[in-house]
Structures are given as structure tokens and as C-alpha cells.
Amino acid sequence: MDIKTLQGADVIGITTAKNAFDALATAFGQHIENWQHEVVDRLNHSEWTGTAAGHANTRIQFLQNELQAAKQELALVSRALQDAYDGFAAAQSHLVNALDDAKTHKLTVAADGGITWEKDPNSPNFAGNDAATQAQQIQARITAALNEADHADQTINARLGHLATNASNGTGLDSATAKADQSAADALSQIPAAGTDPNSVKAWWNGLTDDQQQRMILNHPDQVGNLDGIPAVDRNQANLINLARGKQDIQRQLDGLGPAPAATLGSGRFIRPNPAYTEWQQKHDDLADKMGGINAIEARLNTKVDATHPPTFLLGFDTNGHGHAIVAVNNPDTANNVSTYVPGTGARLGSIGSDINRSDVMVASADNANRQAGDKSTTSSITWVGYDAPQSIIPEAADDTYAKNAEDKLVSFENGLHATHDGKIGNNTILAHSYGTTTVGYAMRDHGLPVDNAVLIASPGAGVETAKDLRIDPSHVYAAQSPADAIGWAAATDPGGVGDNIWDNVKTDFGFGDGDHHLMYGRQTTAPQFGATVLPTNPDAGHSDYWNADSPTLVSMGKIMAGKGS
Amino acid sequence: MSAAAPASALGRVTVAAVLAVTALTLGACGADTLQDRAKPTITLDQARTRIDGYLAAIQSQLPVQAVSLPPAFSDLECDANDVGPHGRKQSSRGYDFGDVPSDVKAKTVTDYRSYLSGQGFQAVPDAAGSHPDWVRMKNPQNQFLAILNGTSDSSHDLTLQVSSPCIWPDGTPPK
Numbered sequence: 001m002d003i004k005t006l007q008g009a010d011v012i013g014i015t016t017a018k019n020a021f022d023a024l025a026t027a028f029g030q031h032i033e034n035w036q037h038e039v040v041d042r043l044n045h046s047e048w049t050g051t052a053a054g055h056a057n058t059r060i061q062f063l064q065n066e067l068q069a070a071k072q073e074l075a076l077v078s079r080a081l082q083d084a085y086d087g088f089a090a091a092q093s094h095l096v097n098a099l100d101d102a103k104t105h106k107l108t109v110a111a112d113g114g115i116t117w118e119k120d121p122n123s124p125n126f127a128g129n130d131a132a133t134q135a136q137q138i139q140a141r142i143t144a145a146l147n148e149a150d151h152a153d154q155t156i157n158a159r160l161g162h163l164a165t166n167a168s169n170g171t172g173l174d175s176a177t178a179k180a181d182q183s184a185a186d187a188l189s190q191i192p193a194a195g196t197d198p199n200s201v202k203a204w205w206n207g208l209t210d211d212q213q214q215r216m217i218l219n220h221p222d223q224v225g226n227l228d229g230i231p232a233v234d235r236n237q238a239n240l241i242n243l244a245r246g247k248q249d250i251q252r253q254l255d256g257l258g259p260a261p262a263a264t265l266g267s268g269r270f271i272r273p274n275p276a277y278t279e280w281q282q283k284h285d286d287l288a289d290k291m292g293g294i295n296a297i298e299a300r301l302n303t304k305v306d307a308t309h310p311p312t313f314l315l316g317f318d319t320n321g322h323g324h325a326i327v328a329v330n331n332p333d334t335a336n337n338v339s340t341y342v343p344g345t346g347a348r349l350g351s352i353g354s355d356i357n358r359s360d361v362m363v364a365s366a367d368n369a370n371r372q373a374g375d376k377s378t379t380s381s382i383t384w385v386g387y388d389a390p391q392s393i394i395p396e397a398a399d400d401t402y403a404k405n406a407e408d409k410l411v412s413f414e415n416g417l418h419a420t421h422d423g424k425i426g427n428n429t430i431l432a433h434s435y436g437t438t439t440v441g442y443a444m445r446d447h448g449l450p451v452d453n454a455v456l457i458a459s460p461g462a463g464v465e466t467a468k469d470l471r472i473d474p475s476h477v478y479a480a481q482s483p484a485d486a487i488g489w490a491a492a493t494d495p496g497g498v499g500d501n502i503w504d505n506v507k508t509d510f511g512f513g514d515g516d517h518h519l520m521y522g523r524q525t526t527a528p529q530f531g532a533t534v535l536p537t538n539p540d541a542g543h544s545d546y547w548n549a550d551s552p553t554l555v556s557m558g559k560i561m562a563g564k565g566s
Numbered sequence: 567m568s569a570a571a572p573a574s575a576l577g578r579v580t581v582a583a584v585l586a587v588t589a590l591t592l593g594a595c596g597a598d599t600l601q602d603r604a605k606p607t608i609t610l611d612q613a614r615t616r617i618d619g620y621l622a623a624i625q626s627q628l629p630v631q632a633v634s635l636p637p638a639f640s641d642l643e644c645d646a647n648d649v650g651p652h653g654r655k656q657s658s659r660g661y662d663f664g665d666v667p668s669d670v671k672a673k674t675v676t677d678y679r680s681y682l683s684g685q686g687f688q689a690v691p692d693a694a695g696s697h698p699d700w701v702r703m704k705n706p707q708n709q710f711l712a713i714l715n716g717t718s719d720s721s722h723d724l725t726l727q728v729s730s731p732c733i734w735p736d737g738t739p740p741k
Contacts, residue, residue, distance in 0.1 A: 354643035371723035536696030549729035
């Protein structure tokens with residue numbers, strides 16, 4: 001659609017057409033009622049019986065069903081026309097507002113959307129020093145409005161086309177068809193439940209006009225923001241609302257706590273801790289922790305975009321439990337390559353800042369790998385704190401329930417990335433740290449993940465014995481663990497693992513040990529027998545140091561994410 | 567063996583015991599480190615000023631020019647998944663020199679090494695078996711690190727980055 005067409009479109013005419021159509025549909029409904037009273041009811045009371053009467057009643061009932069189906073189909077046409085009006089009116093309004101703003105800023109918009117302006121400061125028509133920026137923003141709004149109209153045109157055309165076909169070939173008289181069409185129309189106004197196949201979610205979202213999508217986002221941000229299959233830009237918009245509401249709610253709860261009670265009760269030798277203070281402090285610390293995470297997200301979202309700070313997208317947010325957040329550095333729907341980073345023990349809303357930092361440096365590392373190869377591909381890294389991670393080494397990290405409970409969520413999220421990506425994802429990586437590798441390993445083992453690479457950093461075990469058990473090409477499974485990382489002390493406790501470790505120790509004592517070793521959740525991922533490609537590490541790197549500036553592991557992560565080997 | 571974690575109560579106790587050893591090990595191994603971490607440092611602003619100083623000084627010695635303005639500083643939280651204390655940051659910033667001809671690149675590497683060696687920086691050896699495309703130089707006095715990356719003939723991009731050690735943003739550890 002072009003500017004002239006949308007600007008001059010008679011959208012009121014759609015309403016006029018709808019009203020005329022409604023009048024016809026109402027008349028049709030009246031005819032059905034009349035037919036019911038004048039024909040069907042009279043026949044029913046005529047006491048006409050016998051074989052001929054039976055045939056007639058059957059035929060009349062059949063006709064009755066057809067008329068009711070037709071009435072339903074006509075109502076759906078009316079609904080489609082209303083949606084058409086809403087969609088086109090919104091798009092036209094957005095276009096007109098953009099054109100008005102262009103005039104205000106003394107910018108001239110050509111029919112093809114090109115924008116020019118007077119650059120001479122001495123001219124009365126001088127557009128100002130920020131004209132280029134204004135022009136860029138207004139041009140983007142014009143393009144968005146035209147796309148919005150195109151999208152409305154496509155979705156409404158598909159719906160009306162379907163109903164017109166039904167009318168012309170008679171399938172619209174079939175009550176089952178009418179029921180299915182009614183259900184499809186109703187489904188448009190109902191958000192799919194959490195856990196719905198992301199491809200179905202994407203198809204549903206595409207069936208809405210932009211105006212309907214906007215209403216969904218504004219009216220149901222909590223559902224839309226966390227639904228896999230919704231495009232990143234739309235999830236982000238919904239989650240910005242969720243973030244603002246979450247912040248308000250946490251602040252309200254903090255204010256509601258009031259001042260801290262006295263830390264102790266009694267005096268002298270009878271002094272003792274005040275339980276009320278302990279309770280207050282726990283609540284306060286939890287809320288303050290969440291607020292810290294919210295502030296970190298806001299700070300990163302508002303960071304000026306530059307080479308090492310790409311735009312960010314909030315793909316998930318809530319304050320339930322310890323809080324969750326999913327933050328993408330670069331748009332995962334449009335980036336050539338995508339990586340999902342799953343942190344481990346301690347991951348929560350309050351810790352999201354440091355994990356977003358890691359995504360930033362991983363994207364920078366991937367960009368570096370691409371530039372060095374003369375490749376202009378882009379990479380998105382998503383920090384995925386979409387699960388309840390253990391919050392303590394003892395006792396929570398000793399429990400694999402956290403990993404098990406995350407499996408379905410992670411599988412859905414990865415499927416959603418494919419559903420919403422523009423075309424095929426060039427290179428999709430899952431990258432995890434510590435307990436996050438157990439979470440990822442369990443999901444890959446039990447369900448398979450649609451990824452090209454798996455990178456396991458400082459793993460206490462991925463729930464499998466070998467790389468091939470992760471159900472992707474084992475040559476694309478990578479592992480890193482520094483000799484100084486204490487995760488190596490998280491030795492196996494299950495009888496099989498303990499036995500294997502004892503046997504390996506015996507072999508080592510006799511000089512023929514082969515480095516096989518089992519940790520808490522399976523074979524050490526850097527053991528040769530596991531079969532992963534082992535990434536370089538700084539020999540003195542601690543459990544958190546794999547993302548440091550001088551880390552060769554970070555270089556390898558970037559190469560893998562960029563599809564450039566390791 | 568089975569790779570699944572033990573599900574029984576006894577199993578979990580055993581697992582917890584092993585993890586207790588892990589946690590204690592982390593703490594014990596890091597006893598000196600923890601002391602080091604808890605010492606006052608320069609502030610984040612001071613670290614950034616020093617980074618820019620190093621960058622400008624190194625750049626002035628090289629036969630290449632940056633192809634774009636340096637981006638904002640990138641900060642990374644240190645010890646995020648460690649026993650703490652938490653809150654230290656490592657700050658970094660750098661230049662991108664673009665695709666540099668091989669002969670100029672070779673001279674850049676030589677000049678870079680020569681200049682920083684003269685300033686007391688020392689080459690950081692790479693792990694055995696790894697062949698990263700960089701030259702790392704670290705100042706043993708203040709732990710600032712310079713990395714010239716993309717130094718091989720095959721690389722189409724040469725970059726310089728300077729990073730601070732882990733520092734407390736306001737110079738003092740939390741009480």
C-alpha cells in the first residue's frame with residue numbers, strides 16, 4: 001500500500017458497508033424467524049402424519065440447519081468488516097499523525113515516502129539541526145503505518161475470502177463449517193494458553209490485525225509478554241508494561257513494610273533476636289533484590305546503542321518466586337545467529353544484571369569472530385532466566401528437580417525462537433553455565449532441543465554419559481572447565497559414578513588413568529570419554545571467570561555462536 | 567552408570583554433603599583471594615580514566631587509526647557466581663581498526679609489544695593447545711590488560727581493547 005492510497009482511503013465507507021450488510025443480515029434473520037413461525041410451527045401443529053409428513057419434516061429440519069448456518073456465516077462477515085474498519089482506521093490514523101508531525105517539523109514527504117527538508121539556516125523553512133533524525137523517525141512511522149495497513153488488508157482479505165467461498169460453493173450452509181468458522185473467529189479474541197505450540201501461537205498472532213495485536217498487548221501484557229511464538233518486538237512491548245507494573249508493585253510492597261522493627265528484644269543478658277525483625281529483613285531483602293534486578297533491566301534497556309551495546313528486548317518478566325526475566329541482546333527474530341544463555345545456581349531476577357553483561361560480551365565476541373572472518377552476520381544472545389534455578393549450593397543445587405521442572409519451558413522457548421524468526425535461523429546455540437548445563441542437558445536428553453550447538457561451561461554434569469546423548473551432532477557439543485574451578489569437586493554420589501571414579505583413581509595410581517571422571521549429574525563434560533570438544537580456559541579461572549576480558553573461553557564462545565567453529 | 571541424580575532422601579543427603587565439600591573448597595581455596603577481593607581498589611571512574619589513557623597512549627604508537635569512535639565502556643560483574651563478596655566490576659573499552667593490510671598489521675603488533683613492554687607490561691602466555699588470534703599484555707603493577715585481537719594474516723579485523731582488573735565501583739568494598 002502507498003501513502004496516497006492509505007491517506008485517501010474511505011474507511012468510513014467500510015462502516016457504511018458494514019451497516020448496510022448488517023441491515024441485510026438482520027432482514028435475513030427476520031425471514032428465518034418468519035419462516036419458523038409461518039411454516040415450521042404451523043406444520044408442527046397441523047397434525048399431519050404419515051410417511052410423507054416424515055420426509056417433509058426431515059427436509060424442513062435440514063433446511064432449518066442450513067438457514068441457521070448461513071445466519072452464523074453472515075454474522076462473521078459483519079465481524080470481519082468491523083475488524084477491517086478498526087484495522088484500517090488505526091493504520092490511517094498513524095499515517096496521518098506521522099504526516100502532520102512531518103509538517104510541524106517542516107519536512108516534505110513525497111508520494112513515495114522520501115523526505116526532504118530545507119537545510120539553509122537562513123531560510124524561513126529551515127527544518128532545524130535535528131531534521132535528519134526527525135526525518136528518520138517519521139519515515140519509520142510512515143513505513144510502519146503502511147505495513148500495518150497491508151497486514152490488515154491481508155488478514156481481513158483472507159477471512160472475507162474464506163467466507164465468500166463458503167457462500168458461493170454452499171459450504172457455508174453446513175452447520176459444522178459454520179461452527180468451525182465461529183470457533184476460529186472466537187479464537188482470535190482468546191489468547192492461547194501458556195504451553196501452546198509456539199507455531200500455533202504465531203499463526204494466531206498473524207491472524208490478528210496490528211490494531212488487534214496492540215489491543216492484546218495493552219489489555220493482556222502479562223499473557224502476551226511471556227508467550228512463546230509471539231514475535232520479540234511485541235513481547236518486548238508487553239513486557240515493558242509488565243516491568244513498569246512490577247516495579248510499582250515491588251515499590252508498594254517495600255513502602256508497605258514500614259520501618260524495621262528493633263533487631264533484638266530484651267536487654268543485658270536477656271537480649272535475644274527479634275523474630276519480627278528477622279521476618280521484616282527477609283521480606284525486605286527479597287523485595288530489594290527484585291528491585292535491583294528491575295533497575296538493572298531498565299538501565300540496560302535505556303543504554304545508548306553502540307557497537308558493544310546493541311539494542312535489548314525484554315522477552316519475559318515476572319516477579320513470582322525469586323522472579324524471572326528473559327532479555328535478548330539484539331533482536332532474535334532478525335539476527336542471523338541466535339544463542340540462548342542459561343545461567344545456573346543463583347540465577348533469578350535480582351541477578352539478571354550480571355547475566356545480561358555476559359550476553360553483551362558474548363555478542364561482542366561473536367561480532368568480533370564475524371568481522372575477523374569478513375562476515376557481516378549479526379548475533380543475538382538471550383539471557384534466559386525463565387526457570388526457577390536453585391538459589392544455594394546447599395541444599396538446592398543438590399536437587400535436580402529444578403532442572404526437570406525447566407525442561408518443558410526451555411523446549412517451548414527454543415521452538416518459539418524458530419517460530420518467530422524471519423526465515424531460518426542461521427546458527428542456533430544453547431550455552432549454559434554451571435547448574436544451567438544440567439538444566440540444558442536434561443531438556444536435550446529428554447526432549448531434544450532444536451539447536452545446532454551446545455556449549456557447557458563449568459558443568460557439574462549434563463545428565464548424560466556422552467555428548468551424543470544430547471541428541472545433536474556430538475561434534476557440535478563443546479565443554480569448558482578450568483582446573484582451578486571448584487565445580488570439579490562436585491563429585492558423583494550415585495553408586496555407578498562413585499565406582500567409576502574409584503576405578504579411575506586406581507588406574508591413575510598405577511599410571512594408566514585416562515581422565516574419566518563423574519560429577520554430580522553425570523560424566524564430566526570435559527573428560528575425553530564424554531566426547532565434547534574441549535574449549536581453552538585460563539588455567540587459574542574460577543567458577544565465574546569464563547567471561548572475563550582475557551578469557552580464551554569467551555573467544556571460543558563467540559566463534560561458536562557465529563558459526564565459525566571453536 | 568546412571569547419569570540421573572539420586573532421588574532418595576539418603577541420596578540427597580549424600581549429594582548435599584559432597585556439595586558442602588565443594589562449597590568449603592571454594593571458600594578455602596579462595597581464602598587468600600577473598601582477602602584480596604575485600605581490599606579497597608581504585609574507583610570505576612578512575613579505572614575508566616586509566617583505560618582511556620592507555621588506549622590513547624597505545625593508539626599514538628601504532629601505524630593504524632580507529633575506523634569509528636570507541637563505544638561506551640562495558641562492565642562485567644566479577645565473581646558473580648562465586649562466594650563473594652559481590653559487587654566488583656571489570657570495565658573495558660576498545661578501538662576497531664578495521665581490515666588492515668598484513669604488513670601494517672605486522673608492524674602494529676611489533677609496535678604494540680614494544681611500546682607496552684617499555685611501559686612495564688608483560689606478555690600473557692596462552693593456554694597450551696589454544697591458538698587465539700590475539701596478543702595479550704598485562705601490567706603486573708596494576709593488573710590492567712591490553713588485548714590486540716585479530717593479528718593473524720587471515721583476520722579481516724584488528725581491534726584493541728584495554729580492561730581494568732576487578733575493582734569496587736566506589737573504591738571500597740561493602741561493609
